[in-house]
Amino acid sequence: EPEVTQTPSHQVTQMGQEVILRCVPISNHLYFYWYRQILGQKVEFLVSFYNNEISEKSEIFDDQFSVERPDGSNFTLKIRSTKLEDSAMYFCASNLLYEQYFGPGTRLTVT
Amino acid sequence: AQSVSQHNHHVILSEAASLELGCNYSYGGTVNLFWYVQYPGQHLQLLLKYFSGDPLVKGIKGFEAEFIKSKFSFNLRKPSVQWSDTAEYFCAVSVYNNNDMRFGAGTRLTVKP
Numbered sequence: 001e002p003e004v005t006q007t008p009s010h011q012v013t014q015m016g017q018e019v020i021l022r023c024v025p026i027s028n029h030l031y032f033y034w035y036r037q038i039l040g041q042k043v044e045f046l047v048s049f050y051n052n053e054i055s056e057k058s059e060i061f062d063d064q065f066s067v068e069r070p071d072g073s074n075f076t077l078k079i080r081s082t083k084l085e086d087s088a089m090y091f092c093a094s095n096l097l098y099e100q101y102f103g104p105g106t107r108l109t110v111t
Numbered sequence: 112a113q114s115v116s117q118h119n120h121h122v123i124l125s126e127a128a129s130l131e132l133g134c135n136y137s138y139g140g141t142v143n144l145f146w147y148v149q150y151p152g153q154h155l156q157l158l159l160k161y162f163s164g165d166p167l168v169k170g171i172k173g174f175e176a177e178f179i180k181s182k183f184s185f186n187l188r189k190p191s192v193q194w195s196d197t198a199e200y201f202c203a204v205s206v207y208n209n210n211d212m213r214f215g216a217g218t219r220l221t222v223k224p
Contacts, residue, residue, distance in 0.1 A: 042215065043217070045211065091154065101157075
């Protein structure tokens with residue numbers, strides 16, 4: 001069964017550094033998403049992406065964040081200058097219709 | 112925008128007990144409803160979903176949920192829980208014809224053996 005994959009599984013970075021989290025959505029899916037889950041808290045929507053542009057973003061998704069689909073398979077989330085509070089699990093998801101399929105997540109630790 | 116409330120933050124049950132986790136959403140239009148489960152150290156997995164039709168939906172692992180439109184609720188149930196059901200459970204809603212999904216805060220279920 002096709003699945004969403006994410007790399008790396010764990011990323012440790014220093015405050016102020018840029019990070020890029022990578023996702024490979026399911027190949028025929030059209031909608032792509034990033035979510036964040038701070039340890040012990042709920043899953044929070046960050047951004048949705050369709051037809052090569054952002055379709056919706058939350059208030060969390062400020063100018064420090066950007067998303068890109070650089071080729072036909074990858075979907076990336078970039079954080080330009082990481083802060084301690086960016087430490088979280090980041091989930092990518094994709095869907096064709098209404099059911100979203102989630103990747104295993106990338107644990108980002110900002111020190 | 113739609114929002115989701117899960118009132119039970121942590122539920123502790125003994126094996127074989129019955130489970131009901133509450134989920135309420137706020138949105139006046141047509142919605143799609145989901146329950147996801149997150150086992151310790153793992154990613155989100157879909158338990159069940161409701162788009163239309165029979166408001167009682169059955170999912171994997173013996174879980175079911177009932178959509179009650181008048182109460183804006185989509186409660187998750189299981190008649191007899193097992194230790195392996197220990198996990199975090201998230202209710203989610205998306206607006207019909209809109210793919211953006213919003214999650215509830217989650218309910219941690221601990222099943223004692």
